[in-house]
Amino acid sequence: ALRDPATPLARLFPGSTAGTADAHPGAARHELFDAVVDLVRRLARLHPVLLVVDDAQHAAAPTLRLLEHVVASLRGERLLVVAGAQHDPAADTAVDGAGSATREVVDVLRTLPGATASTLEPLSEEALIELVRAHAPTTSPLHAAALAHELHGATAGSPVFAAALVEHLVGGGSLAVDDERAIGTRSMPAPVRAVVERRLERLRADLRDVLTMGAVAGESFDADLVASAAGRTADEVLDSLDELTRVGILGEVGVGRFTFVQSVVRTHLLDALGPTRRARAHRRIAEALELVRPDQFDELVRHWRLAGDESRTVEHLSNAARRDMVALAFESARDRSQQVVDLLARDAHADAHTRAVAWLALGTATRAVGDPVYTEAILRAARLARAGRDTSVFAEAAAMSTWPGTFFFIAERPALELIELCEDALELLDRHDPLRVRVLASLASHLTFGADRDQRAALIGEALELAHLHHDPLLTANVLNAEFVCLWEPATLERREQIARDLGRIARATGDPEVEFLAGFFGAYCTAERTDLVGARARLVELAPVAVASRNPYFEFLADRLILSIDIARCRPGTAARVDELLLQHAATYADTEGTWALQTGWHAWRAGTLGDMTPALEAMTTGEKARTWIAALALARLSAGDHEGARHLLVEQGDVPKNYFWIAVAQVQAEVASELGADDLCSRLFDELLPSRGRIGISASGSLCLGLVSR
Numbered sequence: 001a002l003r004d005p006a007t008p009l010a011r012l013f014p015g016s017t018a019g020t021a022d023a024h025p026g027a028a029r030h031e032l033f034d035a036v037v038d039l040v041r042r043l044a045r046l047h048p049v050l051l052v053v054d055d056a057q058h059a060a061a062p063t064l065r066l067l068e069h070v071v072a073s074l075r076g077e078r079l080l081v082v083a084g085a086q087h088d089p090a091a092d093t094a095v096d097g098a099g100s101a102t103r104e105v106v107d108v109l110r111t112l113p114g115a116t117a118s119t120l121e122p123l124s125e126e127a128l129i130e131l132v133r134a135h136a137p138t139t140s141p142l143h144a145a146a147l148a149h150e151l152h153g154a155t156a157g158s159p160v161f162a163a164a165l166v167e168h169l170v171g172g173g174s175l176a177v178d179d180e181r182a183i184g185t186r187s188m189p190a191p192v193r194a195v196v197e198r199r200l201e202r203l204r205a206d207l208r209d210v211l212t213m214g215a216v217a218g219e220s221f222d223a224d225l226v227a228s229a230a231g232r233t234a235d236e237v238l239d240s241l242d243e244l245t246r247v248g249i250l251g252e253v254g255v256g257r258f259t260f261v262q263s264v265v266r267t268h269l270l271d272a273l274g275p276t277r278r279a280r281a282h283r284r285i286a287e288a289l290e291l292v293r294p295d296q297f298d299e300l301v302r303h304w305r306l307a308g309d310e311s312r313t314v315e316h317l318s319n320a321a322r323r324d325m326v327a328l329a330f331e332s333a334r335d336r337s338q339q340v341v342d343l344l345a346r347d348a349h350a351d352a353h354t355r356a357v358a359w360l361a362l363g364t365a366t367r368a369v370g371d372p373v374y375t376e377a378i379l380r381a382a383r384l385a386r387a388g389r390d391t392s393v394f395a396e397a398a399a400m401s402t403w404p405g406t407f408f409f410i411a412e413r414p415a416l417e418l419i420e421l422c423e424d425a426l427e428l429l430d431r432h433d434p435l436r437v438r439v440l441a442s443l444a445s446h447l448t449f450g451a452d453r454d455q456r457a458a459l460i461g462e463a464l465e466l467a468h469l470h471h472d473p474l475l476t477a478n479v480l481n482a483e484f485v486c487l488w489e490p491a492t493l494e495r496r497e498q499i500a501r502d503l504g505r506i507a508r509a510t511g512d513p514e515v516e517f518l519a520g521f522f523g524a525y526c527t528a529e530r531t532d533l534v535g536a537r538a539r540l541v542e543l544a545p546v547a548v549a550s551r552n553p554y555f556e557f558l559a560d561r562l563i564l565s566i567d568i569a570r571c572r573p574g575t576a577a578r579v580d581e582l583l584l585q586h587a588a589t590y591a592d593t594e595g596t597w598a599l600q601t602g603w604h605a606w607r608a609g610t611l612g613d614m615t616p617a618l619e620a621m622t623t624g625e626k627a628r629t630w631i632a633a634l635a636l637a638r639l640s641a642g643d644h645e646g647a648r649h650l651l652v653e654q655g656d657v658p659k660n661y662f663w664i665a666v667a668q669v670q671a672e673v674a675s676e677l678g679a680d681d682l683c684s685r686l687f688d689e690l691l692p693s694r695g696r697i698g699i700s701a702s703g704s705l706c707l708g709l710v711s712r
Helices: 008-012 025-046 061-073 102-110 125-135 141-155 159-171 189-200 205-217 223-230 234-246 263-271 275-292 297-306 310-326 330-345 352-369 374-387 391-399 416-428 434-446 453-469 473-486 490-510 513-529 533-542 544-550 553-569 575-586 593-608 611-621 631-640 644-654 663-677 680-693
Strands: 049-053 079-083 220-222 250-254 257-260 697-700 705-708
Touching: 008 025, 025 049, 025 061, 025 352, 061 079, 061 102, 061 330, 125 141, 125 159, 141 159, 159 263, 189 263, 205 220, 205 223, 205 234, 205 257, 205 263, 205 275, 220 223, 223 234, 223 275, 234 250, 234 257, 257 263, 275 297, 297 310, 310 330, 310 352, 330 352, 352 374, 352 391, 374 391, 374 416, 391 416, 391 434, 416 434, 434 453, 434 473, 453 473, 473 490, 473 513, 490 513, 490 680, 513 533, 513 544, 513 553, 513 697, 533 544, 533 553, 544 553, 553 575, 553 593, 553 697, 553 705, 575 593, 593 611, 593 631, 593 705, 611 631, 631 644, 631 663, 644 663, 663 680, 663 697, 663 705
Parallel strands: 049 079
Antiparallel strands: 220 257, 250 257, 697 705
């Protein structure tokens, strides 16, 4: 990773040349995680490996996901993972996006395969009395009990902190005799402050100044940083730090790096600074960091925030979010981007461009996490970019306005604002801008359920022409993917088969696993349409390693769903339980899992003669702002429940169904209901419309259900 800045592991180090993986964030993150697993595996095969995760309460969500992946992937290897976490209120209320609540972290650690949890409980006052007496056997019981009471009140029984305080008191002689000054009515911080101050007052002024600057820098700090902030030479500061190490106040933990032996010393030094002096010290540390450690964005954020400079805080929070996107730590990038947006909202001087970039970054990270609400951030970015006449940000927002699994949920309610965004972006973009290709494909996708097929065809045609002019096969693949979906209708089967072949050629030329998957999946889909369900299933099974190689979990969902739909159509046993498993596995990530579950469960119920029991669920799916494509399914449920008039009313209400990729399945259900009701005119019309597709399999959407055509 250090030799080659383009490798996956290099993302974790400064100087990486890897991009932010906006197009395929899931794939890039899996690649990074697998690289870490490979490294640890190679080490474990040379000798046993002990992996220590200290202060795990500070672990961010991406770190926990990586730890889960490492543990799950390396079971059976010579690897022992030891993770220690302590309750940290600062982590529970973290403001820099890096902290996670301690309880959540511990819960994740407990669920790791093979995990054994040991809890170090808080010390009781009785246990603290024993601790005091162990360090000072001659201390009277009354004195020990009083100190234990004060220790417990100040530390809540924390073993680590209580032991450190007792060691301080021993060092100052407060436990050697019955020193009444350390007990009585005073709270615990007073004697601790007294012990610390007695220790520090013996230091020369120059030593204390260096120590104070180190305290502002952090629990651990670098000598060159303190030297720069203090305006002294590195040798002068190093001499001071060496002297402080000799007297036991500091410890040297690395080349040029020092840490406070007891944290109470640092706390005392910080408390001794007034608010203004402390803010000025943080500013000096931040300015020094920008010179000696300019890529330490988290530390820069902390110090500029404590210095009270929100504009510099925003600058480095934005840098940290971009770094997280490169490192595929999408959750942290989202949290930091949200903080940037919040800070800018309080800044009356922030311009539209700065705000637009911040909202776009938030949308990008939220999109990478797989959260459908990312479109809200994208639209905010677009509005601000429009106000600032920022064409590039505006067009990038338009290009990013679609995402697999989170769109088409409300099939008959296209996102009008996103459509307008894409249309406006096309008006602004130069005719030959490569970004125009992506915006054209996004707009065509948004219009999938619109009535104007010619418009979609024109958009796809222009996008393909431009992609060819740019000689960019992956841009072409992007457009072909959109075409397969947005121009779907029964008559386009041959064209869709050609798209699958074209994508296969692009995959072979570029080696891109996502394109390879799409080629195989579309090919299997068309094979199933031509009723070769066995062949289609075999192709999908063969795609499993390609889906894994693509690092795109949505592809695994697509393949698993279509395999399940084929098995349901073939009446294979055990499919009902698999329907529930698919929902539980993917519901949190992909919006179309609930619709899939309803369709597949409804199909099982119809075969069992219990579809009428699902009437309330289907009513919920087809009312309000939900998709009304499946009114025919509700009509079938009412028919099954004996409500013939209700079923007849729904058929009339639904009317004609547009010929999108739901059409064959919906038309078949309409025909089934019409036949049972004796609606001969509707039956005849549907028969004529379905006749050209006789012998085909009707596949709902991208594989949520398969229905074979039957004529009566």
